[in-house]
Amino acid sequence: ETGVTQSPTHLIKTRGQQVTLRCSSQSGHNTVSWYQQALGQGPQFIFQYYREEENGRGNFPPRFSGLQFPNYSSELNVNALELDDSALYLCASNVGLAEETQYFGPGTRLLVL
Amino acid sequence: SQQGEEDPQALSIQEGENATMNCSYKTSINNLQWYRQNSGRGLVHLILIRSNEREKHSGRLRVTLDTSKKSSSLLITASRAADTASYFCATDEKGGSYIPTFGRGTSLIVHP
Numbered sequence: 179e180t181g182v183t184q185s186p187t188h189l190i191k192t193r194g195q196q197v198t199l200r201c202s203s204q205s206g207h208n209t210v211s212w213y214q215q216a217l218g219q220g221p222q223f224i225f226q227y228y229r230e231e232e233n234g235r236g237n238f239p240p241r242f243s244g245l246q247f248p249n250y251s252s253e254l255n256v257n258a259l260e261l262d263d264s265a266l267y268l269c270a271s272n273v274g275l276a277e278e279t280q281y282f283g284p285g286t287r288l289l290v291l
Numbered sequence: 292s293q294q295g296e297e298d299p300q301a302l303s304i305q306e307g308e309n310a311t312m313n314c315s316y317k318t319s320i321n322n323l324q325w326y327r328q329n330s331g332r333g334l335v336h337l338i339l340i341r342s343n344e345r346e347k348h349s350g351r352l353r354v355t356l357d358t359s360k361k362s363s364s365l366l367i368t369a370s371r372a373a374d375t376a377s378y379f380c381a382t383d384e385k386g387g388s389y390i391p392t393f394g395r396g397t398s399l400i401v402h403p
Contacts, residue, residue: 180333211390220379220393221334234390266331279324280391282333 180204182271182283190289196257199286201269203250207281208274209233210252212244215266215285227252228274264290295323295363295380295394303400310367312397314380315360321383323356324391325365328377337365337378342385372403 181204191197203210209228213221223236227246241257250271256263266287270280295316304310314323322341326334340347340356340363347354353366367374377398381391 180335182333213393215331217331218395220395223390223392226390268333270334279336279339281336282326284333285331287331 180281180283182269182281184267184269184283184286186286187284188287188289190291191259192291193259193261195259196255197259197288199254199256199267199269199288201252201254201271201283203252203269203271204281205250206273207250207271209272210246211270211280212252212254213268213270214238214263215268217265221268224254259290261290264288295382295392297378297380297394297397299397300395301398301400303402304370306370306372306401306403308370308401310370310374310399310401312365312378312399314363314365314394316363316380316382317361319358319385321385323354323363324381325352325354325363326379326381326393328379328396330376334379367399370399370401372401375399375401 183202185200211226212224215221224238225235226233230246243255246252266285268285270282272280295314298313324339325337328334338349351368356363377396379396381393
């Protein structure tokens with residue numbers, strides 16, 4: 179167990195809808211990163227938050243947005259869902275920006291129909 | 292951004308045998324990490340090797356890093372059925388922001 183939890187575990191949405199995925203990090207972990215993992219692929223970096231500010235962003239459109247809260251929880255929001263957004267969404271936390279090892283949650287599997 | 296590429300894509304062995312997976316990357320790195328993923332669930336960190344290190348061990352795991360060839364290998368000795376999983380290497384670019392970039396992974400099946 180990594181101490182990182184995600185909810186929900188599975189989700190089915192319709193194209194065009196909006197979705198919010200949640201992550202709860204370990205206490206004391208000030209950095210959270212979100213990844214998208216399509217079937218058969220490695221995780222792709224979406225963005226990272228450090229102390230509630232966005233610290234870096236991957237090659238994802240603006241309809242992917244996030245929030246990080248002081249209580250070590252965070253959200254990933256996706257607007258105007260597309261079929262290709264179907265994937266496993268992973269959050270990972272670590273203590274600070276320079277700590278390389280990330281602790282991953284179990285993921286949320288999103289299916290867009 | 293660079294991406295590690297694992298080889299082979301899939302590996303099937305018998306319990307007790309050794310499993311070797313390789314990772315190649317494109318640019319200079321700060322470190323390289325190996326992760327394991329069971330059945331599309333969360334990733335578990337296995338081992339981190341820094342760019343100035345050549346070999347690290349952790350239990351039945353042995354990782355090597357050859358920065359001149361921009362490659363790494365993960366060896367699992369005396370494999371067990373429970374080692375069945377996907378294995379990913381992740382690199383973060385030298386001078387970058389410690390955000391790891393993952394390869395596509397090697398799918399390992401260990402037959403009992």
